[in-house]
Amino acid sequence: MIDLRVVVEKLESRGVSEAEVVMWKNRRIRVSYTEQPNELLDLDTISLGIRIIINKRIGVLGIEDVSLDRIDEYIDQAISITKTSPEDPNWRHLNRSYGKTDIPGVYSKELEEVSYDKISSLIREIIQSIKKEDPDAKVSRGSLSINNVELSYTNSYMSDVVTRKENSFSIYTLVRIDTSEGTGSFSDFVIGRSLNKELDVYEFSRNITHKAREFVKAEKTETGKYTVVFENIVNAAILSAVFSPAISSENIYRGRSPLVNKVGDQVLNEKIEIVDDGTVGEYIGSREFDDEGHPTQRTVIVERGVLRNYLYDSYYANLMNTRSTGNAWRSISSSPRPSHNVLVMKSGSESLDDLIKDIGRGVYVVRVIGEWLSNPVSGYTQATITHAYEIKNGEICKALKGGTLTMNLYEGYGKNLVDIAKETRKVPRVVAPHIIISDVSIS
Amino acid sequence: MVFYINILIFKGRISNREALGVCMDVADLMDRGFKHLEKLNVKYADLRYQEYTYELVLAEDRHLREYSMITRRGIGVRIFNNGSWGFSSINILRSEELLKAIDRAYSITKSFPSNKDIAERKVFREKIDASYKKDPFEISPEEKTKIVLEANKQSIINGSIKSAVTRLGIQKDKRIVMSTDGVFIEVSSYLVGLSHLSVAAEGAVRERVFDQRSMVAGWEFIEGSDWGSFTRELSELALKAVKAPMPRAGRHTVVSDPDLIGLILHEAFGHASEGDLVSSGTSILKNKLGEQIASEHVSIVDDGLVEGGYFVPYDDEGNKKKRTVIVERGILRGYLTHMSSAKELGIEISGNGRAQDFENIPIVRQTNLYMLPSDYTFEELIEDVKEGYYLLGRGAGGGQVDTSAGTFTFAVGPSYEIRNGEISGLVRSTVVSGFILETLKGVEAVGKDLKIETSVFGGCGKDGQLVRVGHGGPHVKIRSMIIGGESK
Numbered sequence: 048m049i050d051l052r053v054v055v056e057k058l059e060s061r062g063v064s065e066a067e068v069v070m071w072k073n074r075r076i077r078v079s080y081t082e083q084p085n086e087l088l089d090l091d092t093i094s095l096g097i098r099i100i101i102n103k104r105i106g107v108l109g110i111e112d113v114s115l116d117r118i119d120e121y122i123d124q125a126i127s128i129t130k131t132s133p134e135d136p137n138w139r140h141l142n143r144s145y146g147k148t149d150i151p152g153v154y155s156k157e158l159e160e161v162s163y164d165k166i167s168s169l170i171r172e173i174i175q176s177i178k179k180e181d182p183d184a185k186v187s188r189g190s191l192s193i194n195n196v197e198l199s200y201t202n203s204y205m206s207d208v209v210t211r212k213e214n215s216f217s218i219y220t221l222v223r224i225d226t227s228e229g230t231g232s233f234s235d236f237v238i239g240r241s242l243n244k245e246l247d248v249y250e251f252s253r254n255i256t257h258k259a260r261e262f263v264k265a266e267k268t269e270t271g272k273y274t275v276v277f278e279n280i281v282n283a284a285i286l287s288a289v290f291s292p293a294i295s296s297e298n299i300y301r302g303r304s305p306l307v308n309k310v311g312d313q314v315l316n317e318k319i320e321i322v323d324d325g326t327v328g329e330y331i332g333s334r335e336f337d338d339e340g341h342p343t344q345r346t347v348i349v350e351r352g353v354l355r356n357y358l359y360d361s362y363y364a365n366l367m368n369t370r371s372t373g374n375a376w377r378s379i380s381s382s383p384r385p386s387h388n389v390l391v392m393k394s395g396s397e398s399l400d401d402l403i404k405d406i407g408r409g410v411y412v413v414r415v416i417g418e419w420l421s422n423p424v425s426g427y428t429q430a431t432i433t434h435a436y437e438i439k440n441g442e443i444c445k446a447l448k449g450g451t452l453t454m455n456l457y458e459g460y461g462k463n464l465v466d467i468a469k470e471t472r473k474v475p476r477v478v479a480p481h482i483i484i485s486d487v488s489i490s
Numbered sequence: 491m492v493f494y495i496n497i498l499i500f501k502g503r504i505s506n507r508e509a510l511g512v513c514m515d516v517a518d519l520m521d522r523g524f525k526h527l528e529k530l531n532v533k534y535a536d537l538r539y540q541e542y543t544y545e546l547v548l549a550e551d552r553h554l555r556e557y558s559m560i561t562r563r564g565i566g567v568r569i570f571n572n573g574s575w576g577f578s579s580i581n582i583l584r585s586e587e588l589l590k591a592i593d594r595a596y597s598i599t600k601s602f603p604s605n606k607d608i609a610e611r612k613v614f615r616e617k618i619d620a621s622y623k624k625d626p627f628e629i630s631p632e633e634k635t636k637i638v639l640e641a642n643k644q645s646i647i648n649g650s651i652k653s654a655v656t657r658l659g660i661q662k663d664k665r666i667v668m669s670t671d672g673v674f675i676e677v678s679s680y681l682v683g684l685s686h687l688s689v690a691a692e693g694a695v696r697e698r699v700f701d702q703r704s705m706v707a708g709w710e711f712i713e714g715s716d717w718g719s720f721t722r723e724l725s726e727l728a729l730k731a732v733k734a735p736m737p738r739a740g741r742h743t744v745v746s747d748p749d750l751i752g753l754i755l756h757e758a759f760g761h762a763s764e765g766d767l768v769s770s771g772t773s774i775l776k777n778k779l780g781e782q783i784a785s786e787h788v789s790i791v792d793d794g795l796v797e798g799g800y801f802v803p804y805d806d807e808g809n810k811k812k813r814t815v816i817v818e819r820g821i822l823r824g825y826l827t828h829m830s831s832a833k834e835l836g837i838e839i840s841g842n843g844r845a846q847d848f849e850n851i852p853i854v855r856q857t858n859l860y861m862l863p864s865d866y867t868f869e870e871l872i873e874d875v876k877e878g879y880y881l882l883g884r885g886a887g888g889g890q891v892d893t894s895a896g897t898f899t900f901a902v903g904p905s906y907e908i909r910n911g912e913i914s915g916l917v918r919s920t921v922v923s924g925f926i927l928e929t930l931k932g933v934e935a936v937g938k939d940l941k942i943e944t945s946v947f948g949g950c951g952k953d954g955q956l957v958r959v960g961h962g963g964p965h966v967k968i969r970s971m972i973i974g975g976e977s978k
């Protein structure tokens with residue numbers, strides 16, 4: 048096995064000013080299924096990310112070929128690239144504040160030891176539950192994934208190697224119902240740390256099947272301005288696509304955010320509270336330290352609508368004369384960049400059912416696609432509706448499909464915010480409640 | 491069309507060892523793997539070896555931000571047995587690791603028995619390389635950095651350009667597929683390109699415009715292009731777009747440029763034609779072969795070898811990638827398939843079984859999907875549009891489709907209004923959406939031009955796998971599409 052300290056020492060002996068080595072050991076199991084299991088992958092992967100600095104010149108090397116005989120060759124290549132690169136005048140130093148935040152529950156033995164038989168029986172149970180719920184229902188696509196990740200990190204300022212472990216499961220199912228009146232489909236997913244505690248096969252299967260049936264007769268959404276209920280899963284997707292990039296210190300420094308110089312300003316509605324919290328075991332995205340060895344933390348982002356903080360890695364923290372918030376994320380072949388760990392929007396006090404009673408004419412948007420095509424630089428938010436319901440006089444009426452919704456995030460989550468419901472949903476790296484916004488354009 | 495590739499055809503059978511002569515350690519390893527597979531007596535198995543290198547040079551606001559390189563090397567093991575697929579992989583190239591991966595894939599097929607089958611197929615044995623003049627990995631880092639920094643500086647034309655990011659991407663991909671039914675295919679190619687993002691500000695309003703140019707070629711493509719003009723034009727467009735109004739929300743007649751029609755087709759139609767989605771009932775095109783599913787102006791093909799596109803002479807199962815006619819004058823003629831989906835649908839394998847890398851299993855993917863040109867000039871396409879939009883792909887940021895619900899969406903770059911048959915004012919970037927079949931039936935006219943492109947910076951995602959694709963077509967007029975924007 049590769050000794051990361053030996054790699055750092057080897058690099059330093061070759062004249063490198065600073066060196067950083069990260070190693071990922073992943074085991075990924077993934078089964079895809081329709082009416083029966085189709086394919087199963089079970090992979091062990093080891094990969095190595097190396098960042099070297101020679102007098103403010105930076106080189107990054109990613110290796111997924113860890114047959115030890117070639118590593119020296121790759122290191123030679125990386126050093127030669129780095130030596131010929133121009134200096135980055137903004138470079139200060141690698142992260143010096145390393146350590147771990149204790150996070151119980153971020154790793155479970157249950158997932159590490161899950162057997163093929165257990166996976167097989169869970170999948171068959173889901174397929175059978177769906178059939179039992181509605182004999183016309185067909186599983187069009189499904190997948191069950193289990194990811195076990197172990198990350199080890201060291202750099203020139205450390206004398207040892209720090210290691211963290213996380214694992215999680217995700218299960219996704221798409222159900223389709225064909226009838227003489229039309230076709231309905233619906234999909235959903237569950238993520239978590241424990242299949243035993245967090246996956247209710249019956250409830251999961253029942254909900255998807257009922258929704259697929261409801262959407263058989265879905266009608267097109269009419270153009271207009273509506274009060275829109277964004278289901279928590281849609282709210283989470285918008286926060287991730289539009290709000291998260293705007294609070295990244297990289298985008299702030301580079302002028303690619305509408306929130307530049309807005310700390311202390313009222314940027315969202317006073318009902319909104321958002322934190323970034325990578326320290327809660329049950330949230331997917333939590334980890335004991337970030338991808339450059341800095342401990343993770345809870346950072347207040349928006350307090351009663353007022354912007355309080357941006358999110359930093361060490362590069363931008365050094366550049367902007369502040370401290371890292373433990374938000375560095377990286378792939379094996381890129382420098383770390385700041386991004387959210389887990390964005391958590393505080394829920395309201397009333398249930399969605401109660402809040403809908405106050406809506407005269409509206410649309411309850413359940414699923415969208417293309418929200419990631421929104422523009423976080425301008426705040427212009429857009430998504431295409433695949434599943435929604437009409438709301439009339441406080442009641443949910445017919446199913447709707449199609450249509451593009453648009454709004455400016457800072458108006459929608461600002462002056463046009465109507466209310467926030469109490470039901471939240473956990474998706475990867477975001478926890479969010481249902482949210483109600485007025486004057487949303489749908490075309 | 492094979493005008494830009496070198497094809498080395500081995501006449502007659504060659505041994506795996508001869509074919510892998512350049513890399514005997516891998517040849518030994520693969521031989522040991524197949525000997526072990528023989529003992530297991532499985533119905534079918536393949537071993538896929540891959541060597542992959544990607545170099546990225548990134549400049550941001552006049553400075554070099556990153557120079558990075560990633561190297562991958564490994565073997566994927568796929569076994570079909572007991573009616574199901576088992577898959578594992580290694581990136582430690584030792585025989586004990588490979589045998590362990592084979593045993594793991596085999597034991598999966600025993601735990602997940604199923605009643606699926608795979609299609610009979612023609613066995614190919616060939617080595618094929620995409621042609622290039624200058625090996626981009628022989629070019630010095632200084633020269634690469636100089637080009638990226640100069641292109642980045644050229645784009646910062648005034649203080650209203652708040653951010654400028656320029657990337658140079660170079661990919662080398664070598665894939666070898668060998669199977670128990672005798673396939674030996676080796677495909678190698680280089681893909682190079684440059685991308686740029688400009689962000690312009692006007693008061694509190696910010697607008698970003700992104701574009702890229704890539705080609706299956708060597709360094710000659712990079713040094714033969716004027717990247718300063720390319721990035722400057724993007725900044726000029728961002729500066730105009732930030733002052734432009736949003737389009738009017740609603741349904742409008744549109745004329746799409748070739749950049750965008752490729753994206754529309756890829757999202758709105760290409761995914762729905764993928765055989766695995768058709769056979770599982772996820773696609774609205776199921777049971778529609780022979781039916782009129784688009785207007786008579788529409789003909790669509792998927793071709794692994796086309797100028798401007800990505801290089802896919804064979805898929806990752808070792809099937810020859812044919813030019814597949816999917817739609818002919820509006821009639822659905824075929825689906826894209828791999829070994830499993832072809833069997834389930836009872837049709838031929840089209841050579842579309844593609845995997846992101848050796849760590850992923852081949853699934854049905856598009857290669858270069860595009861619409862065939864017809865005979866309209868651009869002026870003829872817009873002349874009878876009273877009020878509509880000329881939608882442009884430059885600055886577009888991709889798209890997404892729900893093949894089951896039949897809904898698609900994609901981003902368009904800064905575009906133009908059409909008024910009384912003439913191009914009018916600029917409007918800002920937005921999204922467009924629609925229903926797949928309704929949109930294809932609404933194609934009223936197709937231009938005589940044709941442009942196809944690929945990208946070294948992105949690709950198509952499906953089931954967590956990203957593969958390089960190409961897309962394009964001519965200018966196309968569509969009766970009605972939903973445009974996001976301001977509602978009055």
